[in-house]
Amino acid sequence: QGAIYGAGVYGRTPVVPVEPGRLREAARKAMSDRAFAYVDGSAGRGRTNDANVEAFGRYRAVPRMLRDVRERDLGVDLFGRRYAHPLLLAPIGVLEMAHPRAERAVAKASVATQTPMIHSTQASVAMEEVAAELGETPHWYQLYWSNDDDLARSLVQRAEACGAEAVVVTLDTHLMGWRPEDLDLGHLPFARGQGLAQYLSDPVFMARVEERAARGSARPTERPTPAAARSLVSIARHYPGDLRENLRSPLPRAAVETFLDVFPSSGLTWDDLAKLREWTSLPILLKGIQSVDDVRLAADQGLDGIVVSNHGGRQVDGAVASLDVLASLGDEVGDLTVLFDSGVRSGSDVFTALALGADAVILGRPYVYGLALAGAEGVQAVVEHTLAELDLTMALTGHASVGEIHRGALAR
Numbered sequence: 082q083g084a085i086y087g088a089g090v091y092g093r094t095p096v097v098p099v100e101p102g103r104l105r106e107a108a109r110k111a112m113s114d115r116a117f118a119y120v121d122g123s124a125g126r127g128r129t130n131d132a133n134v135e136a137f138g139r140y141r142a143v144p145r146m147l148r149d150v151r152e153r154d155l156g157v158d159l160f161g162r163r164y165a166h167p168l169l170l171a172p173i174g175v176l177e178m179a180h181p182r183a184e185r186a187v188a189k190a191s192v193a194t195q196t197p198m199i200h201s202t203q204a205s206v207a208m209e210e211v212a213a214e215l216g217e218t219p220h221w222y223q224l225y226w227s228n229d230d231d232l233a234r235s236l237v238q239r240a241e242a243c244g245a246e247a248v249v250v251t252l253d254t255h256l257m258g259w260r261p262e263d264l265d266l267g268h269l270p271f272a273r274g275q276g277l278a279q280y281l282s283d284p285v286f287m288a289r290v291e292e293r294a295a296r297g298s299a300r301p302t303e304r305p306t307p308a309a310a311r312s313l314v315s316i317a318r319h320y321p322g323d324l325r326e327n328l329r330s331p332l333p334r335a336a337v338e339t340f341l342d343v344f345p346s347s348g349l350t351w352d353d354l355a356k357l358r359e360w361t362s363l364p365i366l367l368k369g370i371q372s373v374d375d376v377r378l379a380a381d382q383g384l385d386g387i388v389v390s391n392h393g394g395r396q397v398d399g400a401v402a403s404l405d406v407l408a409s410l411g412d413e414v415g416d417l418t419v420l421f422d423s424g425v426r427s428g429s430d431v432f433t434a435l436a437l438g439a440d441a442v443i444l445g446r447p448y449v450y451g452l453a454l455a456g457a458e459g460v461q462a463v464v465e466h467t468l469a470e471l472d473l474t475m476a477l478t479g480h481a482s483v484g485e486i487h488r489g490a491l492a493r
């Protein structure tokens with residue numbers, strides 16, 4: 082990491098701004114209004130999104146001296162594998178809004194920095210294609226468990242078949258939160274056919290689409306708006322055969338309607354998790370955990386891990402800051418592996434989350450800003466900046482390895 086720091090100091094202009102606020106502002110200028118609103122936006126008045134970031138300000142590192150920190154080891158062990166460092170890339174849907182190469186570009190940065198991707202169910206590129214791009218670099222899969230169990234099982238089994246090493250089930254988004262930024266622009270990307278690559282490449286989903294189209298229940302595609310027409314074209318491209326023929330067929334419209342059918346999954350309960358255990362032998366983590374009682378339930382049920390997260394404040398406005406949840410956890414965690422996200426903007430933030438008990442930390446919006454600004458290189462730069470600052474923070478606070486970072490490293 083020293084080399085990265087050196088490059089900055091010695092005058093090579095960074096690929097993307099190093100300072101998190103400037104990174105965000107640069108992305109705002111580079112992105113369309115709709116894309117920036119979708120990525121940057123959060124639920125309601127943004128109180129939880131702000132609280133996530135502000136919560137880090139309640140903790141201060143307590144540097145220790147004279148500890149020989151010439152050699153630093155950022156490595157962590159998760160589920161029996163050694164990872165080079167404690168950072169993962171958040172599952173983020175519809176990355177095509179940030180950059181046309183979407184997950185393909187993120188995969189390149191993942192390989193370059195050895196930062197595992199958690200591939201989203203709402204991705205813009207099918208998981209098999211991303212896995213091929215990743216090669217030996219480890220990756221995980223994020224499941225949105227639709228109200229169609231056959232589809233959920235199919236997605237999980239495809240993920241396992243293409244080499245994902247863990248399944249992260251996101252529980253906080255069985256419905257989309259109230260997102261004023263998107264609402265004011267009249268924008269729901271999925272309804273426009275964006276972020277559906279995982280579904281359009283799935284045999285179970287496609288069978289449902291064919292059934293719907295055959296029933297003739299899809300609304301006719303008369304006079305679509307230009308934007309709707311573009312999204313229908315992108316869906317039609319997923320079908321074999323002649324594009325114009327496909328466009329005249331009810332299939333693209335049926336695909337969007339089928340997605341909107343399966344997405345609300347508000348009926349899930351703790352009892353359903355047993356099914357997931359049957360579908361896969363991979364470690365299972367629950368993402369979106371925000372209550373100590375739910376941590377207890379997860380431990381009691383023998384889950385492998387949790388992601389303490391409030392989805393970047395995108396679901397419940399006024400929900401408790403994610404870092405405060407992490408800080409409140411104690412013995413109830415038991416053997417669960419604890420990951421953390423929501424509000425991480427810097428390497429110093431990663432250090433704080435590790436000290437408050439996270440085994441690894443997930444980076445969200447900042448890497449999407451990097452993607453929007455400079456594709457794979459932009460994602461790589463954001464990750465490198467974060468890791469370099471983490472490395473420096475460890476050195477300057479007297480920690481030679483991640484395992485040494487404990488609660489005692491912080492003052493409140």
Ligand code: FNR
Nearest residue numbers: 120171172173174201251392393423424425445446
């Ligand atoms: C997300 N997040 C998310 N989570 C998930 O499990 N599946 C998904 O498809 C998405 N999609 C998504 C899109 C966008 C644009 C954002 C910003 C976030 C939530 C994500 O994984 C993570 O929890 C948050 O990004 C963490 O908050 P910060 O650090 O970005 O504020």
